[in-house]
Amino acid sequence: MVDRLLGRREGASDQPDAPEAPVDRKAEVWGRVQLARNLRRPRILELLEVMADEFVELHGDRVFGDDEAIVAGFATIGGHRVAVVGQQKGADTEENVRRNFGMPHPEGYRKAMRIMELAERSALPVVSFVDVPGAHPGSESEERGIAEAIARSVGLMTRLRTPIVTVITGEGGSGGALAIAVGDVVLALENAVYSVISPEGCASILWRTTDEAPTAALAMRMTAQDQQALGVVDEVIPEPGEGAHADPEETARRLRAAIVRELDRLASLPVDALVERRYRRYRALGPYGEVIAPVQAPPPPPKAGFADRLRGLIEAGRGAIPAPLTVGRRQDPPADEDE
Amino acid sequence: MPVKFPQFRPRRESMPDRMWTRCPSCEEQLFNKHLEKAMNVCPSCGHHFRLAATVRLGQLLDEGTFEEHDPGLVSLDPLEFVDQKAYPDRVAAAQLATGLKDAAIWGFGRIEGQRIAIVAMDFGFMGGSMGAVVGEKVARAAEAALESRAPLVVVSASGGARMQEGTLALMQLAKTMAALERLRAAGVPYVSVMSDPTTGGVFASFAAMGDVNLAEPNALIGFAGARVGAGTIGQELPPGFQRAEFLYRHGFVDRVVPRPALRHELAQLLRYLAPQPVEAGRG
Numbered sequence: 001m002v003d004r005l006l007g008r009r010e011g012a013s014d015q016p017d018a019p020e021a022p023v024d025r026k027a028e029v030w031g032r033v034q035l036a037r038n039l040r041r042p043r044i045l046e047l048l049e050v051m052a053d054e055f056v057e058l059h060g061d062r063v064f065g066d067d068e069a070i071v072a073g074f075a076t077i078g079g080h081r082v083a084v085v086g087q088q089k090g091a092d093t094e095e096n097v098r099r100n101f102g103m104p105h106p107e108g109y110r111k112a113m114r115i116m117e118l119a120e121r122s123a124l125p126v127v128s129f130v131d132v133p134g135a136h137p138g139s140e141s142e143e144r145g146i147a148e149a150i151a152r153s154v155g156l157m158t159r160l161r162t163p164i165v166t167v168i169t170g171e172g173g174s175g176g177a178l179a180i181a182v183g184d185v186v187l188a189l190e191n192a193v194y195s196v197i198s199p200e201g202c203a204s205i206l207w208r209t210t211d212e213a214p215t216a217a218l219a220m221r222m223t224a225q226d227q228q229a230l231g232v233v234d235e236v237i238p239e240p241g242e243g244a245h246a247d248p249e250e251t252a253r254r255l256r257a258a259i260v261r262e263l264d265r266l267a268s269l270p271v272d273a274l275v276e277r278r279y280r281r282y283r284a285l286g287p288y289g290e291v292i293a294p295v296q297a298p299p300p301p302p303k304a305g306f307a308d309r310l311r312g313l314i315e316a317g318r319g320a321i322p323a324p325l326t327v328g329r330r331q332d333p334p335a336d337e338d339e
Numbered sequence: 340m341p342v343k344f345p346q347f348r349p350r351r352e353s354m355p356d357r358m359w360t361r362c363p364s365c366e367e368q369l370f371n372k373h374l375e376k377a378m379n380v381c382p383s384c385g386h387h388f389r390l391a392a393t394v395r396l397g398q399l400l401d402e403g404t405f406e407e408h409d410p411g412l413v414s415l416d417p418l419e420f421v422d423q424k425a426y427p428d429r430v431a432a433a434q435l436a437t438g439l440k441d442a443a444i445w446g447f448g449r450i451e452g453q454r455i456a457i458v459a460m461d462f463g464f465m466g467g468s469m470g471a472v473v474g475e476k477v478a479r480a481a482e483a484a485l486e487s488r489a490p491l492v493v494v495s496a497s498g499g500a501r502m503q504e505g506t507l508a509l510m511q512l513a514k515t516m517a518a519l520e521r522l523r524a525a526g527v528p529y530v531s532v533m534s535d536p537t538t539g540g541v542f543a544s545f546a547a548m549g550d551v552n553l554a555e556p557n558a559l560i561g562f563a564g565a566r567v568g569a570g571t572i573g574q575e576l577p578p579g580f581q582r583a584e585f586l587y588r589h590g591f592v593d594r595v596v597p598r599p600a601l602r603h604e605l606a607q608l609l610r611y612l613a614p615q616p617v618e619a620g621r622g
Contacts, residue, residue: 137563147543158517206422285510286471295407298397
């Protein structure tokens with residue numbers, strides 16, 4: 001299990017990148033999932049180290065605690081003062097235990113919300129870095145309201161009155177990703193993936209075995225390029241060489257250029273127009289058709305059958321007859337007769 | 340050769356199916372007509388059976404007041420998703436089985452005289468999963484509620500986002516929350532009713548975010564399903580958690596309401612949330 005959470009390096013090494021190899025889409029997509037999970041892939045802290053002139057980390061959700069699976073604070077990127085939020089996986093086992101393998105609990109999202117609200121009040125744009133297998137699925141997470149935290153954070157980002165640039169840098173794992181991934185513009189690194197459920201989770205439900213995870217990954221079209229084609233991602237940022245893990249610095253420089261360009265562009269829009277455009281962006285996602293269909297009518301309440309009518313008559317009759325007077329002496333108070 | 344007489348009675352094995360239901364909780368054999376009259380709550384143990392969306396609307400709304408909107412919205416297959424069956428085939432089978440076009444119905448209706456916008460989900464349609472159609476209906480209901488300043492009620496019954504629509508299903512969390520945030524900002528009330536089950540992306544968006552959250556007794560309500568949780572962190576989740584009463588204990592549900600009381604409780608709450616001139620006779 002730990003191997004899988006750590007990104008299973010051996011999976012990342014057998015990339016079918018050679019052009020002469022037969023095009024096996026399933027293996028290619030699964031290779032990308034492994035790249036997205038690579039243990040040495042740069043996360044928000046490593047990226048900020050290169051792209052930010054300064055970074056001040058802030059801690060705590062003011063309700064329960066500080067979740068180290070989410071990093072939040074202020075940073076200066078290319079002359080823009082911004083608020084940043086992002087998931088942080090660990091680089092080794094010890095750090096991963098501390099950071100829960102980058103799987104946030106509710107307090108992590110509540111910290112992110114606190115910083116985003118602060119950004120709104122301070123007129124700072126928000127840049128979010130998404131890299132998460134999924135929100136923590138354990139019982140403490142449920143007890144403290146992981147669903148409520150995700151829903152509230154998603155809702156907050158849909159209406160936040162400041163520009164939001166989102167980057168999917170690694171794994172975009174379901175609601176745990178979306179909670180900090182609602183933006184005016186959504187960028188993705190080339191080997192990032194984004195999905196509604198982990199491929200293992202999808203396979204265990206639809207195929208009843210996690211062995212079919214690569215099949216599920218292919219079916220869900222989770223690569224950055226596929227996500228761009230679906231309109232969920234706006235732009236894919238190419239990674240250097242074998243991938244971001246091979247050259248984190250160059251990756252950060254490329255990302256920085258794209259983020260600065262988007263911040264410049266979004267800064268020129270009036271806030272009302274910005275928020276309306278964001279609303280329209282999400283309002284339009286997800287195609288559907290329309291056919292002519294009859295309207296549904298709720299069934300009438302169940303009719304009383306013969307037996308019920310008879311019972312009704314008997315009860316009505318009973319009600320009409322005055323209750324017999326209790327005669328004789330009884331020790332028990334009459335109230336005890338009721339049930 | 341034995342003479343074959345024509346059969347006047349339906350074959351015996353087809354009888355129990357149509358007339359009797361075994362309660363999965365107490366194993367009592369229940370006569371369907373009685374079960375229906377008891378609002379699909381087991382008369383012997385109180386187990387709440389899942390309801391079709393139309394039946395739910397019939398139980399909650401004043402008779403004959405429901406006007407459905409957008410009945411013709413249908414799912415497309417943007418991913419060309421195939422698991423053990425192609426997605427369009429699954430949709431077609433669900434349409435045939437339920438008589439619905441997708442997993443939710445929305446419209447306007449009245450509850451003890453008060454006009455509301457209401458969405459009812461149907462677990463029988465692909466596990467009540469939320470794809471673009473369900474997301475669109477919830478968003479349209481919220482926008483229409485805002486427009487007419489009628490309170491919104493959503494009755495959830497869903498396994499979560501519809502995997503066959505991939506991240507486009509995930510985006511419905513943002514779509515519905517965006518619409519609900521506008522409703523909230525405008526001061527129009529929203530009541531969420533969670534029935535069995537309300538999990539995954541539906542719980543992590545509109546279902547968790549009612550101004551008031553109600554839940555039916557013992558309904559399964561949670562973010563990560565047991566199979567998802569087990570697959571992701573390799574640990575079985577303890578039994579008996581993620582039920583309505585668990586959510587209530589941890590402060591995420593205002594009231595656990597048995598089905599026979601639901602209609603009246605909703606109406607009562609809406610009278611506080613959406614104050615209207617007190618009608619004569621109601622004092």
